[in-house]
Amino acid sequence: MSAKIYFTPGPSQLYPTFKRHLEEALEQDVPSISHRGTAFQEIYKHTVNALKEVLGLPDNYKVFFLGSATEAFERIIKNLSDTNSFHFVQGSFSKRFYEYSLAAGRDAKSLEAPYGEGHDISQANIPPATELVCFTHNETSSGVATPLENIYAVRRQLPEAIIAVDGVSSLPHPAIDYSKIDTAFFSVQKCFGLPAGLGVWLVNDRALEKARQLQAKGHRLGPHHELPELELKGDAYQTPATPNVLYLYLLGKICEDMLQTGLDIVRKDIDTKSTLIYDFIKNSKSFDIAVQNPSLRSKTVIVANTKKPASEINKALAPHGFVIASGYGLYKNSQIRIANFPAHDIASVKALIEHMQ
Amino acid sequence: MSAKIYFTPGPSQLYPTFKRHLEEALEQDVPSISHRGTAFQEIYKHTVNALKEVLGLPDNYKVFFLGSATEAFERIIKNLSDTNSFHFVQGSFSKRFYEYSLAAGRDAKSLEAPYGEGHDISQANIPPATELVCFTHNETSSGVATPLENIYAVRRQLPEAIIAVDGVSSLPHPAIDYSKIDTAFFSVQKCFGLPAGLGVWLVNDRALEKARQLQAKGHRLGPHHELPELELKGDAYQTPATPNVLYLYLLGKICEDMLQTGLDIVRKDIDTKSTLIYDFIKNSKSFDIAVQNPSLRSKTVIVANTKKPASEINKALAPHGFVIASGYGLYKNSQIRIANFPAHDIASVKALIEHMQ
Numbered sequence: 001m002s003a004k005i006y007f008t009p010g011p012s013q014l015y016p017t018f019k020r021h022l023e024e025a026l027e028q029d030v031p032s033i034s035h036r037g038t039a040f041q042e043i044y045k046h047t048v049n050a051l052k053e054v055l056g057l058p059d060n061y062k063v064f065f066l067g068s069a070t071e072a073f074e075r076i077i078k079n080l081s082d083t084n085s086f087h088f089v090q091g092s093f094s095k096r097f098y099e100y101s102l103a104a105g106r107d108a109k110s111l112e113a114p115y116g117e118g119h120d121i122s123q124a125n126i127p128p129a130t131e132l133v134c135f136t137h138n139e140t141s142s143g144v145a146t147p148l149e150n151i152y153a154v155r156r157q158l159p160e161a162i163i164a165v166d167g168v169s170s171l172p173h174p175a176i177d178y179s180k181i182d183t184a185f186f187s188v189q190k191c192f193g194l195p196a197g198l199g200v201w202l203v204n205d206r207a208l209e210k211a212r213q214l215q216a217k218g219h220r221l222g223p224h225h226e227l228p229e230l231e232l233k234g235d236a237y238q239t240p241a242t243p244n245v246l247y248l249y250l251l252g253k254i255c256e257d258m259l260q261t262g263l264d265i266v267r268k269d270i271d272t273k274s275t276l277i278y279d280f281i282k283n284s285k286s287f288d289i290a291v292q293n294p295s296l297r298s299k300t301v302i303v304a305n306t307k308k309p310a311s312e313i314n315k316a317l318a319p320h321g322f323v324i325a326s327g328y329g330l331y332k333n334s335q336i337r338i339a340n341f342p343a344h345d346i347a348s349v350k351a352l353i354e355h356m357q
Numbered sequence: 358m359s360a361k362i363y364f365t366p367g368p369s370q371l372y373p374t375f376k377r378h379l380e381e382a383l384e385q386d387v388p389s390i391s392h393r394g395t396a397f398q399e400i401y402k403h404t405v406n407a408l409k410e411v412l413g414l415p416d417n418y419k420v421f422f423l424g425s426a427t428e429a430f431e432r433i434i435k436n437l438s439d440t441n442s443f444h445f446v447q448g449s450f451s452k453r454f455y456e457y458s459l460a461a462g463r464d465a466k467s468l469e470a471p472y473g474e475g476h477d478i479s480q481a482n483i484p485p486a487t488e489l490v491c492f493t494h495n496e497t498s499s500g501v502a503t504p505l506e507n508i509y510a511v512r513r514q515l516p517e518a519i520i521a522v523d524g525v526s527s528l529p530h531p532a533i534d535y536s537k538i539d540t541a542f543f544s545v546q547k548c549f550g551l552p553a554g555l556g557v558w559l560v561n562d563r564a565l566e567k568a569r570q571l572q573a574k575g576h577r578l579g580p581h582h583e584l585p586e587l588e589l590k591g592d593a594y595q596t597p598a599t600p601n602v603l604y605l606y607l608l609g610k611i612c613e614d615m616l617q618t619g620l621d622i623v624r625k626d627i628d629t630k631s632t633l634i635y636d637f638i639k640n641s642k643s644f645d646i647a648v649q650n651p652s653l654r655s656k657t658v659i660v661a662n663t664k665k666p667a668s669e670i671n672k673a674l675a676p677h678g679f680v681i682a683s684g685y686g687l688y689k690n691s692q693i694r695i696a697n698f699p700a701h702d703i704a705s706v707k708a709l710i711e712h713m714q
Contacts, residue, residue: 067424197601244554
């Protein structure tokens with residue numbers, strides 16, 4: 001790998017142990033083994049168990065593998081909603097989740113926060129018959145994070161609804177109480193420091209039961225990657241289609257590393273680094289914190305308003321080996337985004353900040 | 358990589374240059390670059406162009422990337438059929454294509470050949486209003502290959518229908534006349550010698566137009582990976598969701614290698630090796646060729662009936678470093694499968710045969 005450090009919000013910096021695990025995987029022929037053999041089943045089992053431990057996932061959850069987190073939008077809508085869904089929208093990715101539901105023919109409703117702002121849950125007006133409520137824990141475009149208490153409040157309000165959480169660019173940082181949600185998902189190129197190409201979907205027994213009920217009613221859940229088939233194969237430590245065996249193996253190894261460090265430390269390090277970055281932005285003459293409300297500021301994707309366009313900032317950072325991201329969509333020139341993932345160590349965050357002065 | 362050689366029909370042996378290209382990719386930070394930046398667009402462009410040259414794909418085709426070839430089953434059915442499809446079934450994978458169409462609510466018909474046999478096209482009785490005809494060029498389970506002439510005959514018979522070809526475990530070996538089909542797909546862990554985790558979908562202008570017409574009629578094509586959105590993003594050398602950037606890069610590099618060798622030689626080598634393997638099986642006392650009709654025998658996935666179960670044969674081959682596959686599904690014990698991909702050189706095929714005596 002080059003000497004560059006990528007503070008981009010995914011694809012991003014590879015986990016420091018990535019290359020070593022990759023070399024071991026090649027030594028062991030992981031890319032060549034059969035996805036129907038016992039060696040693969042052992043990898044599957046190891047990765048799922050390590051990931052459940054990293055996330056603190058209760059026993060009533062199962063873990064499935066998809067092509068991307070975007071695929072999870074469709075799987076959740078088609079497998080866990082009969083007619084409707086409700087979406088808390090706070091940027092481009094939460095909006096896309098909502099649009100997928102509309103495109104799938106659901107009666108989808110949304111509460112859209114102004115860019116850079118969050119939601120007043122008490123004003124949400126979620127229809128009482130809502131089946132599926134979708135949150136984006138960490139909005140990768142705007143840098144707005146949803147307080148977990150908002151999610152739990154909706155759970156209390158609508159105990160029958162399935163609660164889905166997009167944790168794409170924050171998991172495993174938020175210590176979610178998984179008994180208060182039903183499904184979540186992420187992609188491995190964010191906080192897990194892997195290349196892109198694998199989505200991970202966490203589903204509890206209630207959600208699995210809902211999919212079975214919809215199927216019994218004659219609903220078309222897939223056919224591709226429909227939940228009952230993912231479950232059937234997953235129970236045998238396999239997948240319905242040939243999966244990305246190599247990344248699945250590497251995810252397990254990086255989970256092992258995180259467990260060895262300790263999740264408390266992984267989370268505390270992210271908190272420490274996010275304080276460093278936000279403090280720098282607050283005191284800087286070139287940048288302002290984009291998310292006004294401190295309780296809504298993402299710890300893992302930090303967004304700042306900038307006078308100079310991101311391209312110029314990157315040009316100035318290039319000789320020092322740092323790469324950050326421009327703002328998303330309409331905010332391409334007026335914002336920058338800095339990822340703060342477990343692969344970024346405190347020293348490199350300090351060095352980045354120094355060169356952004 | 359270990360000293361083993363995998364003659365399994367995918368995941369299989371990695372392409373001999375795989376490790377070098379992987380190292381270069383890491384040197385260039387390919388896994389960390391943004392999928393919305395110009396460096397990615399250059400990779401996309403290079404891979405698509407190299408692949409089009411490898412396959413001899415005409416200008417009216419576009420190339421898209423999916424999570425797997427199995428995903429392509431669903432994409433083809435949902436994007437290229439309004440109400441019906443017809444499937445030539447000659448094993449487990451062609452059957453699954455058919456079952457996906459039924460599960461998607463299509464009026465799907467099939468002509469199922471007995472295991473190890475092919476189809477008499479003149480007996481097919483394809484309804485004249487059939488919109489989508491699905492062929493599996495190379496059935497990875499049974500080792501039956503479809504003569505290209507069969508596909509072209511159906512084209513003449515039903516010039517209005519969309520013709521889809523599953524080339525998962527044979528492309529780029531068959532020199533398909535792409536003007537006589539409309540769409541095809543494969544996965545990279547077969548003949549391209551990569552790890553699993555990327556499906557490739559080839560689509561011509563007629564098929565793209567059909568998807569647009571279905572969408573205009575109010576059809577729900579996706580929402581995930583629907584063809585008009587794949588096209589929109591693809592025209593900008595991007596993908597709708599974050600793709601497997603690393604494998605996409607590696608695919609382009611391996612296509613370059615194949616072009617340097619020359620596709621004539623790549624194909625001729627497969628022919629030569631398949632003759633060696635079939636001749637060995639024919640003359641062996643332990644094995645019989647599973648596909649009786651010589652014109653239907655796959656060149657890339659060679660299936661033999663065996664008296665000893667595949668597990669015992671693999672046990673005997675293990676000390677010599679060779680791995681072959683058992684039969685598929687019901688034929689697990691009574692058949693073996695030997696992959697013959699570009700990553701397998703003639704010397705190793707000869708050595709394999711020697712140790713199977």
